[in-house]
Amino acid sequence: MAAQGGILFQEKVSRLLSRENGKPALKPNRPLVLRDAVANRKLKKGEATCIIEMSVMMACWKQNNFVDGLCSSEINAFYTCVNKAQAAMKNKSEQSSLQGGRLHPKQATALLRRYPNLRTEI
Numbered sequence: 001m002a003a004q005g006g007i008l009f010q011e012k013v014s015r016l017l018s019r020e021n022g023k024p025a026l027k028p029n030r031p032l033v034l035r036d037a038v039a040n041r042k043l044k045k046g047e048a049t050c051i052i053e054m055s056v057m058m059a060c061w062k063q064n065n066f067v068d069g070l071c072s073s074e075i076n077a078f079y080t081c082v083n084k085a086q087a088a089m090k091n092k093s094e095q096s097s098l099q100g101g102r103l104h105p106k107q108a109t110a111l112l113r114r115y116p117n118l119r120t121e122i
Contacts, residue, residue: 034117038108050081 013032057078060071068075103111 049085
């Protein structure tokens with residue numbers, strides 16, 4: 001069913017590009033082929049972690065004139081939270097690399113250059 005929809009779409013595009021009825025209805029300003037590279041954009045980082053622990057630690061610092069010795073329990077709580085979040089992120093990245101998911105733009109570009117697209121238009 002999907003293949004038939006793709007064929008119908010290609011027929012419609014070729015009809016719009018044909019010069020049988022005078023000027024074409026659709027005149028592309030670039031060739032209708034895919035590039036062999038992907039834009040090198042940074043992936044989204046996600047949401048911040050350990051915000052509560054950090055705010056408690058900073059409030060303790062403010063109350064005690066920024067003396068670390070008086071806020072050692074809050075500092076330890078913040079660092080344990082950071083270590084847990086980093087371990088969870090590492091596990092998540094290992095699982096996503098094993099299961100697939102989104103490719104990094106550099107990896108996608110490398111694959112597209114290895115298997116380039118056809119340069120002929122429809």
